[in-house]
Amino acid sequence: MTNLKKTYLSISIIVIFMFSFSYMLVPLYDIFCEITGLNGKTNQEKIVGINEVNTDRFVTVKFTSTVAGSEPFNFNPMENEMIVEVGKIYTTSYILTNNTNSLKQITASPSVVPGRDAEYFKKIECFCFTQQQINGKETKELPLQFVIDEDLPLNTKTLILSYTMFNTTDQLGAK
Amino acid sequence: MSANIHDIHDQHHHTPSGLMRWITTTNHKDIGSLYLWFSLVMFFIGGFMALIIRAELFEPGLQLVIPGFFNQMTTMHALIMIFGAVMPAFVGLANWQIPIMIGAPDMALPRLNNWSFWILPFAFTMLLSTLFFDSGGPAAGWTLYPPLSLQGGNSMPFVILSIHLLGISSILGAINVIATILNMRAPGMTLMKMPIFIWTWLITAFLLIAAMPVLAGAITMLLTDRFFGTSFFTASGGGDPVMFQHIFWFFGHPEVYILILPAFGIVSTIIPAFSRKKLFGYDSMVYATASIALLSFIVWAHHMFTVGMPLAGEIFFMLTTMLIAVPTGVKVFNWVATMWKGSMTFETPMLFALAFIILFTIGGFSGLMLAMTPADFQYHDTYFVVAHFHYVLVPGAVFAIIAAVYYWLPKWTGKMYSESLGKLHFWLTTVFVNVTFFPMHFVGLAGMPRRIPDYPVQFADFNAIASVGAFGFGLSQILFVYILYNTLKKDVTADDKVWDGAEGLEWTLSSPPPYHSFEKAPRVE
Numbered sequence: 001m002t003n004l005k006k007t008y009l010s011i012s013i014i015v016i017f018m019f020s021f022s023y024m025l026v027p028l029y030d031i032f033c034e035i036t037g038l039n040g041k042t043n044q045e046k047i048v049g050i051n052e053v054n055t056d057r058f059v060t061v062k063f064t065s066t067v068a069g070s071e072p073f074n075f076n077p078m079e080n081e082m083i084v085e086v087g088k089i090y091t092t093s094y095i096l097t098n099n100t101n102s103l104k105q106i107t108a109s110p111s112v113v114p115g116r117d118a119e120y121f122k123k124i125e126c127f128c129f130t131q132q133q134i135n136g137k138e139t140k141e142l143p144l145q146f147v148i149d150e151d152l153p154l155n156t157k158t159l160i161l162s163y164t165m166f167n168t169t170d171q172l173g174a175k
Numbered sequence: 176m177s178a179n180i181h182d183i184h185d186q187h188h189h190t191p192s193g194l195m196r197w198i199t200t201t202n203h204k205d206i207g208s209l210y211l212w213f214s215l216v217m218f219f220i221g222g223f224m225a226l227i228i229r230a231e232l233f234e235p236g237l238q239l240v241i242p243g244f245f246n247q248m249t250t251m252h253a254l255i256m257i258f259g260a261v262m263p264a265f266v267g268l269a270n271w272q273i274p275i276m277i278g279a280p281d282m283a284l285p286r287l288n289n290w291s292f293w294i295l296p297f298a299f300t301m302l303l304s305t306l307f308f309d310s311g312g313p314a315a316g317w318t319l320y321p322p323l324s325l326q327g328g329n330s331m332p333f334v335i336l337s338i339h340l341l342g343i344s345s346i347l348g349a350i351n352v353i354a355t356i357l358n359m360r361a362p363g364m365t366l367m368k369m370p371i372f373i374w375t376w377l378i379t380a381f382l383l384i385a386a387m388p389v390l391a392g393a394i395t396m397l398l399t400d401r402f403f404g405t406s407f408f409t410a411s412g413g414g415d416p417v418m419f420q421h422i423f424w425f426f427g428h429p430e431v432y433i434l435i436l437p438a439f440g441i442v443s444t445i446i447p448a449f450s451r452k453k454l455f456g457y458d459s460m461v462y463a464t465a466s467i468a469l470l471s472f473i474v475w476a477h478h479m480f481t482v483g484m485p486l487a488g489e490i491f492f493m494l495t496t497m498l499i500a501v502p503t504g505v506k507v508f509n510w511v512a513t514m515w516k517g518s519m520t521f522e523t524p525m526l527f528a529l530a531f532i533i534l535f536t537i538g539g540f541s542g543l544m545l546a547m548t549p550a551d552f553q554y555h556d557t558y559f560v561v562a563h564f565h566y567v568l569v570p571g572a573v574f575a576i577i578a579a580v581y582y583w584l585p586k587w588t589g590k591m592y593s594e595s596l597g598k599l600h601f602w603l604t605t606v607f608v609n610v611t612f613f614p615m616h617f618v619g620l621a622g623m624p625r626r627i628p629d630y631p632v633q634f635a636d637f638n639a640i641a642s643v644g645a646f647g648f649g650l651s652q653i654l655f656v657y658i659l660y661n662t663l664k665k666d667v668t669a670d671d672k673v674w675d676g677a678e679g680l681e682w683t684l685s686s687p688p689p690y691h692s693f694e695k696a697p698r699v700e
Contacts, residue, residue, distance in 0.1 A: 003357075003358050004283060004354055004358050007353060007354045007357050007358060008284075008350065008354060011349075011350050011353055011354070011384055012350070014384050014385065015346055015350075015384050015387075015388050016388075018384070018385050018386075018387075018388035018389055019388035019389070019391055019392050020392075021388075021389065021392075022388065022389040022390075022391070022392025022393055022396075022422055022425075022426075023392055023396075025389075025392075025418075025421070025422050025425070026396075026407060026418065029415070029418050029421060033415075068410065068411065107411055107412075109410055109411070109413065164410065166410065166411030167411075168411055171404075
């Protein structure tokens, strides 16, 4: 009967391992996306203490925006396109208008195309790091400060930064 | 010794009778029968839902049901057929056959066995009850992709809990199968002497314990996303809906082999019996089954070629998927080689097994077409996919189950079914299965999407044909129930060795076999 017990024990371990493995897939997926630049995932942390460098190399950065679902907001980039020097810090912003009469909370997720260059798009100041609150009928300017890393591959001429805005007002009450 | 046997027989008088016998039973044959009857009931419930779908699709326009209910039917039909009909039928066959094929008295864990069956009726009651909710049942497809599944009505937590229960049931069943096969074989039966059906079930059981916990994890994440504020798949919290597809199909692809490997085992048992030859290439059959199982864990993303994977990923998943055709091809060639120059006869189980080989191969070929990434961009989410997986699941898995029932029914009951009714059942089923599913290839290639209640008029003719076929197929299965009833009420007893070409320990037992199958382990040379 000890053989039987050994069998049960080892099978149960496989079951428990595979259940945990499904949760391990979540960080693994993130790491995989970061390494390969899939999904255009940008660095979600602030870059601090960056030094400007002169590279004399210029690329086009385009800005787009999407409002998830059919939420009552206007959300647009201030400038649709900028020509920037690689290695220099630039500032631009997005304009958000709340078309309702009540206080709302939003969050925005960034994504960069082409995905493999996402890691070179570094954000110094970005509204995507925090939940934003906006009063009814208010229009707000959301600033964005970024630098294109000097290691950006030479064949990249254009980068597109896209923000998707989500209404997270229901999390407001939860806090 | 004889006193001992008398004691064992004495105990039988203490087993409860009536309903309590079935609720408290720990006997592998009783539990096997419960599984098989349960699966038959679910096959008809799921089939009824399929007929609602086909009735709506008989002609363009919305006639019978509203689109929301149509979506609930496609979702429920899939969940019930996969988890309620095919999987329990295979577990039922495993329960009946494993002890009598390996020379054991019963399964290794009889009480666990009872429990793993009795979870099922509760799980399906919960799942089916959602259809009576105000917000209706699940309607996001059986794959439960977020964000759609997160936006569904109140059915969602019920569906997830019932899938959890089904997963627990399958895992317990698989533990039992592995423990029985590894520890309770008759002396002399080495692993490479096991009947091929036992081998396929052993490998299936390992797939179950590796894949089902991953499904449990994925749907638990859905549940916490919806109710506990996590953001595994909610983009607003930094999650990614595409990740669900990866985790789901990491379970989902091994799952489709869980649904077909035992069928391979059944066909590999029946073909030699009616060809009166040994199975050609037994060793290669075992290795082919094992390699299909291993490959199934590295091909999952071929279900999601269109989500925007990098080229390297698409090429990898395309090539590994095509690689599966190699061991599967080995199997098909081995079946054909087994029949080569055999003294073949065509009783009902053999007919179903032959139809399996031909029609499953058609389903395999359409699978190869879908495996080609560039072609898949055209076929993705069309009726071509529906045609493909119905060809491998209906004339594949379901035909193998029906063949197994005809093959072993005389052994289980001690009574012979009517051969002429069995053949009639075979021909009706085979004709209608093709009338139903073959036209779906054409509408799929022409671009008709899956899961739609209405469609443009150019698809009308083939859809009408498919609907006629579906009703014919459904009604033919009533004949199957009649054949079962007709067999059970007979009092002519079948021989112990029902089929003259059949080999294996189960044919050395009486028909029906004694309550404790092998009280004394047989010796295998």
